[in-house]
Amino acid sequence: MTLEIRQLTRRFGAFVALDRVSLDVAPGELVALLGPSGSGKSTLLRILAGLDAPDQGSVLRDGEDLLAHDASRRGVGLVFQHYALFAHMTVFENVAFGLRVRRRALRPGRQAIRQRVLALLERMQLAEYAARYPSQLSGGQRQRVALARALAVEPAMLLLDEPFGALDQQVRVSLRGWLRDLQRSLGLTTLMVTHDQEEALQMADRVVVMHEGRVAQVGRPDAIYDVPASPFVHGFVGRGTRLPAIVVPGALLVSGHRLAGDTEGWEPGREVEAWVRPEDVRLAPRVPWGVPARIESLLSRGATVHAALAIDGASGITLDAEWHAGDVARLSLHEGDQVAIAFARLRLYGTEPDPRLVGVFVPHGAFGTPEHGFADRGMWSQRRV
Numbered sequence: 001m002t003l004e005i006r007q008l009t010r011r012f013g014a015f016v017a018l019d020r021v022s023l024d025v026a027p028g029e030l031v032a033l034l035g036p037s038g039s040g041k042s043t044l045l046r047i048l049a050g051l052d053a054p055d056q057g058s059v060l061r062d063g064e065d066l067l068a069h070d071a072s073r074r075g076v077g078l079v080f081q082h083y084a085l086f087a088h089m090t091v092f093e094n095v096a097f098g099l100r101v102r103r104r105a106l107r108p109g110r111q112a113i114r115q116r117v118l119a120l121l122e123r124m125q126l127a128e129y130a131a132r133y134p135s136q137l138s139g140g141q142r143q144r145v146a147l148a149r150a151l152a153v154e155p156a157m158l159l160l161d162e163p164f165g166a167l168d169q170q171v172r173v174s175l176r177g178w179l180r181d182l183q184r185s186l187g188l189t190t191l192m193v194t195h196d197q198e199e200a201l202q203m204a205d206r207v208v209v210m211h212e213g214r215v216a217q218v219g220r221p222d223a224i225y226d227v228p229a230s231p232f233v234h235g236f237v238g239r240g241t242r243l244p245a246i247v248v249p250g251a252l253l254v255s256g257h258r259l260a261g262d263t264e265g266w267e268p269g270r271e272v273e274a275w276v277r278p279e280d281v282r283l284a285p286r287v288p289w290g291v292p293a294r295i296e297s298l299l300s301r302g303a304t305v306h307a308a309l310a311i312d313g314a315s316g317i318t319l320d321a322e323w324h325a326g327d328v329a330r331l332s333l334h335e336g337d338q339v340a341i342a343f344a345r346l347r348l349y350g351t352e353p354d355p356r357l358v359g360v361f362v363p364h365g366a367f368g369t370p371e372h373g374f375a376d377r378g379m380w381s382q383r384r385v
């Protein structure tokens with residue numbers, strides 16, 4: 001099943017909740033709608049489900065006008081964060097419900113319904129709970145029943161709105177893999193709303209990042225993380241620090257520090273925003289080749305250590321860095337230490353009002369990985385006295 005969403009706009013009074021949103025979804029694809037609260041994700045899903053209608057725009061499913069059909073005829077399976085299962089029905093009855101209430105002409109026979117529901121419960125590892133009532137299930141089990149109920153009617157597409165939103169972290173993580181496997185094996189075209197970037201990046205074939213009712217970027221999860229199209233996407237998907245910078249011939253000036261590298265094709269003298277991911281902030285082996293900075297804080301996160309750094313000459317900016325815990329221990333780094341850092345790469349964006357991606361800058365000699373050795377500790381790190 002393909003979906004072609006074209007220029008969808010939805011206004012609530014003067015407020016524009018969806019602003020000319022276009023998107024193509026391929027058969028069997030799992031697309032995650034990711035964005036901050038109020039960015040229009042649920043509005044888009046509700047329009048697709050038939051619970052709301054757009055002011056403008058069109059949606060074609062396999063070339064046919066989806067919006068012309070009532071919600072009940074759209075063939076969508078819908079699961080919300082708090083999916084109200086029928087409390088007075090067993091798991092079996094809940095899952096069978098959608099089939100039992102079908103018009104007579106479309107309703108399978110009693111035995112066929114029974115077989116289909118049992119097969120589905122089996123597949124969803126719910127068979128042993130068939131006779132239980134919702135109140136006798138855990139939150140994760142209930143969401144699985146909600147999914148089974150949505151799937152029982154063999155929908156053409158699945159629409160999920162924060163399906164794991166109400167569950168604790170451990171259950172969420174285990175259900176992610178489970179749902180992904182199930183969706184793949186069924187080949188079911190799926191749109192999933194989430195504001196959890198980890199969930200979107202792990203599960204989706206493609207991620208749609210939404211911002212203020214518009215599509216900020218669409219792409220494969222790794223592409224979105226590696227080359228965010230705007231400072232907003234960089235800041236929302238993954239972490240990063242924004243550094244003011246100027247392009248000069250053969251170098252980038254970052255807070256007055258010269259990083260040599262290829263700047264061909266970029267206008268000299270142009271002011272840009274340089275964004276750097278924490279894992280791209282490396283410890284440089286030799287001070288003259290690195291940017292001097294001071295460790296303001298070190299926070300252990302198990303295998304990694306999160307460092308907050310103050311770059312010399314860049315007041316008011318705290319640079320986020322992430323280093324291997326083993327390196328930090330081996331080099332005996334402490335808060336207050338003076339270090340030299342190198343940047344593996346920086347994404348450059350235009351300044352307002354045109355904050356588009358200018359390009360990715362890779363400084364020459366952006367070494368500083370542990371493999372390059374820190375034999376002479378004194379050369380790159382000086383303890384403050």
Ligand SMILES: Nc1ncnc2c1ncn2[C@@H]1O[C@H](COP(=O)(O)OP(=O)(O)OP(=O)(O)O)[C@@H](O)[C@H]1O
Pocket residue numbers: 012017035036037038039040041042043044195
């Ligand atoms: N029926 C409505 N009347 C007025 N405003 C609405 C209505 N429905 C949604 N909105 C507004 O439209 C905007 C987008 O809402 P939507 O629910 O799509 O956001 P979202 O990205 O799904 O956010 P969240 O992650 O918080 O659910 C919000 O500012 C919301 O207040």
